[in-house]
Amino acid sequence: MKKTLLFVVVLCLFSCNSIKKTQRAVNSGNFIEAIDRSIEQLQKNKQNNKSGTYASLLKQSFEKYRASTLERINFLEKETLNDNSKSIYESYVRLQSIQNRIKPLSPLQNEEGETIAFEFYDFSENIIVEKENYADYLYQKATDLLSTNNKIDSRIAYNSFVELENLDPEYKNVSDLKREAYLKGIDFILISLFNDTEQIIPLKVEERILNFTAYNLDDFWTEYHVDPRENVSYDYSVEVHFTSIQFSPERLFERQITLQREIVDGWRYRKDRNGEFILDEKGNKIREDVLVKASGILYETVQSKEVVVMAEVDYFDLNSDQKINSYPLESSFAFENKFADFEGDRRVLNKDEAFLLRGSPVEYPSDEKMLIDASEDMKSKLKSILNQQQSN
Numbered sequence: 001m002k003k004t005l006l007f008v009v010v011l012c013l014f015s016c017n018s019i020k021k022t023q024r025a026v027n028s029g030n031f032i033e034a035i036d037r038s039i040e041q042l043q044k045n046k047q048n049n050k051s052g053t054y055a056s057l058l059k060q061s062f063e064k065y066r067a068s069t070l071e072r073i074n075f076l077e078k079e080t081l082n083d084n085s086k087s088i089y090e091s092y093v094r095l096q097s098i099q100n101r102i103k104p105l106s107p108l109q110n111e112e113g114e115t116i117a118f119e120f121y122d123f124s125e126n127i128i129v130e131k132e133n134y135a136d137y138l139y140q141k142a143t144d145l146l147s148t149n150n151k152i153d154s155r156i157a158y159n160s161f162v163e164l165e166n167l168d169p170e171y172k173n174v175s176d177l178k179r180e181a182y183l184k185g186i187d188f189i190l191i192s193l194f195n196d197t198e199q200i201i202p203l204k205v206e207e208r209i210l211n212f213t214a215y216n217l218d219d220f221w222t223e224y225h226v227d228p229r230e231n232v233s234y235d236y237s238v239e240v241h242f243t244s245i246q247f248s249p250e251r252l253f254e255r256q257i258t259l260q261r262e263i264v265d266g267w268r269y270r271k272d273r274n275g276e277f278i279l280d281e282k283g284n285k286i287r288e289d290v291l292v293k294a295s296g297i298l299y300e301t302v303q304s305k306e307v308v309v310m311a312e313v314d315y316f317d318l319n320s321d322q323k324i325n326s327y328p329l330e331s332s333f334a335f336e337n338k339f340a341d342f343e344g345d346r347r348v349l350n351k352d353e354a355f356l357l358r359g360s361p362v363e364y365p366s367d368e369k370m371l372i373d374a375s376e377d378m379k380s381k382l383k384s385i386l387n388q389q390q391s392n
Contacts, residue, residue, distance in 0.1 A: 019050060022057050031065035034058075035098060042105050052111035059116050062102065066121075069095055085137045089130035096123045135171050138164040146181050151235075154184035155221060187222045189236045199245045202368045208375040209240070215383050222390060237316045240329070240382065244310035245371070250364045251305065257298040259348045265292040296344020298353055303337040303361065307370040309378060313385050325392075327385045333374035337362050 018041065025034035038058035042051060069091050076084040099120050108116045142160035145153040161178035164171055193209065195201050210226040217224055225232070269285045270278045277285045311329040316322065339359030342349065349357075365373070 019053055019057075022054070022061075026057060026061045026064070029064075029068075031061045031068070034061035035065065039101055039105070042108070046105065046108070052109055052113070055108035055116050056110045058102065058105075058108070059118060062098065062118070065098070066095060082137045082140070085130060085134040089127065089134040092123045092126045092130055095121075096127060099123075131167065135164055135168050138167070139172065139174070142181070143177065146177065146184065149184065151185050151187070154181045157181040158185055185221055187236060188232050188234045189222065189224050189238060190228060190234045191224055191226050191238045192240070194239060194241045196241050196243050197245050199367075201242060201245075202371055204368075205371050205375045205378075208372070209379055209382065211379075215379065215386075217383065217386055224386075234318050237318055238386065239314045239316070241312045241314065242309065243312055244308075246308045246310075247367055247370065248304075248306040251303070253302040253304070255300050257300060258295070259298055259344070259353070260293065260295040261348050262291045263294045263347050264289045265347075266290045294345040294348035296342055296346070296348050298349070298356070299341040299343075300356060301339055301361070303364065304335060305364050305370065306332060306334045307367070307374050308332045309371070309374055311378075313382065315389050325389060327388075329378070329381055329385065331374055331378040331381055333370055333377060335365050335370065335373075 018037065022034050022037040025031070025037065034057060038054045038061065041054045042058065045051065073088050073091050076088050102118060103120065106118060108118075110116050138160050142157040142164065145157035145160070148154075158178060158181035161174055161181055165174050165178060168174075191210065193201075193206055215224075225234075228234070267287045267289055270288045272278055280286050309329075309331045311331075313327040313329050314323055315325040315327075317324045337359070338356055339361065340353070340356035342353075342357055346354075
């Protein structure tokens with residue numbers, strides 16, 4: 001009984017608080033908030049003892065919102081500015097939408113049980129007229145921007161054509177113009193590789209570096225090409241000049257490591273100075289590890305070879321025919337193989353040392369293979385350079 005009473009009290013407090021918030025929204029001019037709160041409560045239950053209050057608040061907030069919106073529309077129409085067409089159109093759409101949300105709730109009654117009369121207007125003709133005005137404005141604005149042949153203007157025009165297409169997909173030639181604006185707004189960038197070294201760069205290396213599908217560099221307004229395309233006017237070019245490729249000799253490093261460690265060699269019962277067994281609190285004999293010294297010699301061998309690739313990445317603005325940036329690119333790849341032999345007590349070896357005993361000598365990679373392996377690092381660093389340039 002006490003729990004039920006407590007629940008009713010809490011529910012009443014929550015309901016009163018909600019009504020106060022709705023009333024405050026009306027008083028402060030937040031009519032949309034008051035409308036949303038009232039509709040939400042009435043949709044839940046039109047028959048409870050607070051529904052009359054919410055119905056009255058709904059009528060009050062809706063009428064004030066409609067009056068203020070129509071007043072605002074009247075002002076915008078008197079301004080006769082073309083870019084007001086969006087605000088006017090959207091205002092009529094919101095008014096019609098709110099009415100459509102209220103209509104299914106009718107009839108509604110106030111706190112005294114009297115039916116509340118809502119006056120609804122038909123804004124459909126206004127919406128049709130203002131939608132056409134808004135579409136005309138978007139079309140004229142976008143086509144004017146497109147005629148400048150400026151990339152930034154073309155991108156703004158594209159966004160306007162998208163907005164127009166969402167508003168009216170069948171409007172004139174909006175689809176074709178949207179495509180034209182997109183193509184005019186793209187930065188087309190041509191990538192080229194140049195070998196200024198005296199070494200031959202394997203074809204596989206060039207193919208990997210120029211495989212820009214794996215770079216994920218293209219974005220909506222940027223497109224990279226490695227082969228020039230007909231009917232494409234390129235805005236920028238990126239030239240990657242390989243200036244140096246240096247291979248280290250095939251190195252073999254050997255060293256002798258003396259190992260000496262204490263290791264566990266079984267266990268025994270612990271005794272005191274008198275030779276008596278030491279017991280734990282339960283009376284059991286306590287065990288301890290038996291430690292012994294183990295030793296041996298590890299003969300470690302390391303095979304290694306390294307390649308270092310130096311390049312310069314030049315960025316050109318083809319419209320002004322000027323170099324706008326230059327970046328150094330240095331990449332390296334190291335081959336290393338470790339293995340070992342051992343003499344002595346194998347128990348002295350740790351896991352890493354024991355693993356070395358499983359290894360064996362291998363053939364050194366060819367220069368071509370080293371370059372192919374280094375190409376992944378080159379790609380990563382080239383991608384960072386291109387991203388850096390795009391963010392400038």
